[in-house]
Amino acid sequence: MSELDCEQVLEMVWEYLDGEIDEVQYRGIHTHIEKCGDCGPRYEFQRKLMALVERKCQEGPIPADLKQRLFQLLKE
Numbered sequence: 001m002s003e004l005d006c007e008q009v010l011e012m013v014w015e016y017l018d019g020e021i022d023e024v025q026y027r028g029i030h031t032h033i034e035k036c037g038d039c040g041p042r043y044e045f046q047r048k049l050m051a052l053v054e055r056k057c058q059e060g061p062i063p064a065d066l067k068q069r070l071f072q073l074l075k076e
């Protein structure tokens with residue numbers, strides 16, 4: 001499979017965190033995050049953010065629009 005670029009990783013990182021992607025993509029993202037100086041810290045930040053949001057939204061899954069807003073924030 002071809003190497004993922006930063007943009008693709010950024011777009012799939014929520015699904016990665018949610019465990020909603022297949023194993024091939026999962027491994028591709030994992031490998032990219034490990035060696036990319038941009039995506040590594042960004043992923044760490046997003047992982048912590050997601051844990052925080054999940055603690056605050058224990059009644060149900062994170063609303064899609066909230067996810068979208070956070071996602072936009074990270075892209076800026």
Ligand SMILES: [Zn+2]
Nearest residue numbers: 006036038039
């Ligand atoms: Zn990257």
